[in-house]
Amino acid sequence: MRELAGRTAFVTGGASGIGLALGHAFARAGMKVMLADIEAEALTAAVKRLRGSGPDVRGVCCDVADPVSVERAAAASFEAFGHVHVVCNNAGVGGGSGIDNISVDNWRWVLDVNLMGVVHGIRSFLPHIRAHGEGGHIVNTASMAGMNSGLGFSPYSASKFAVVNMSEGLAMQLAPLGIGVTVLCPGFVRTRIWESGRNRPERYGPSQSPDPASDAGKLAANLAELGRSGLDPCDVAAQVVGAMRENELYVFTHSGADWRAELEARFGAILAAMDKAAAR
Ligand code: NAI
DSSP states (O other), rough: OOTTTEEEEETTTTTTTHHHHHHHHHHHHOEEEEESOOOOHHHHEEEEEHSSSEEEEEEOOOOTTTTHHHHHHHHHHHHHSOOOOOEEEEEOOOOOSSSSGGOOOHHHHHHIIIIHHHHHHHHHHHHHHHHHOOEEEEEOOOOOTOOTTSOOOOOHHHHHHHHHHHHHHHHHHGGEEEEEEEEOOOBBBBGGGGGGGGOOOOGGOSSOOTTTSHHHHHHHHHHHHHHHBBOOOHHHHHHHHHHHTTOEEEESOOOHHHHHHHHHHHHEEEEHHHHHHHHO
């Protein structure tokens, strides 16, 4: 989608971090923007902050884990702006630890937001984008955790692997319709993802954090520290806008040798197993 000015974007998780930066970048590119988020106060502040950056910025409260809530947010966007062209399924939460001690509630929360939130966004907006026929672009936020399994947070990684896979399939299916797909795979970005528990609905029970003295606890602290010194979300948003204009499927925000080595090791192991199958 080369021309963004005059188009409309819907961004989930728009009240903070990467979603807020995406909203800002879109507004500056001349797009109308609907920010959607579960955190009402932060959403109001985000809309206030972005107003004046672009033609029209609005907000809608939305829990992406709830299909009815996403349907309502979509209806509010159509009513406010008419056609929506860009949908960023970006809302996400971090949670979990080692696979043997994660509560079922924790699995449900992380998968409901990070995976089903993307599914609900696609279900609510894709028929509309197809119907208006003006083209569009879907951006799904995954993670480097969707590319390699080393992180040690099973629900998070599982949700992000699924988002990568779903996006790859979607890109193939939608290319003939002139609808682009980008899957965003950030490394560490300076956001509030490490405070995800602030938006955990009661229905999922209390937040579960690993014991700080355990291996999982130390890993969580280490990752949070890396997050604090991570990339500026505005840099991530600029990369996404570039990928949308060039219709690129993957955005990797980090190019470090460690990330590359982990990916090479994973792909190498997969290819070696396939070679073994071929030799049988
Ligand atoms: P953030 O915590 O700053 O922003 C996430 C936003 O999602 C918040 O505004 C939060 O209120 C919203 N949210 C949470 N649950 C929601 C729900 N049920 N419905 C609607 N909105 C909800 O974190 P960040 O980093 O900006 O997260 C955005 C995406 O980036 C997430 O999908 C995350 O997994 C992904 N990501 C972040 C990385 C990082 O280092 N910050 C690295 C890789 C991926």
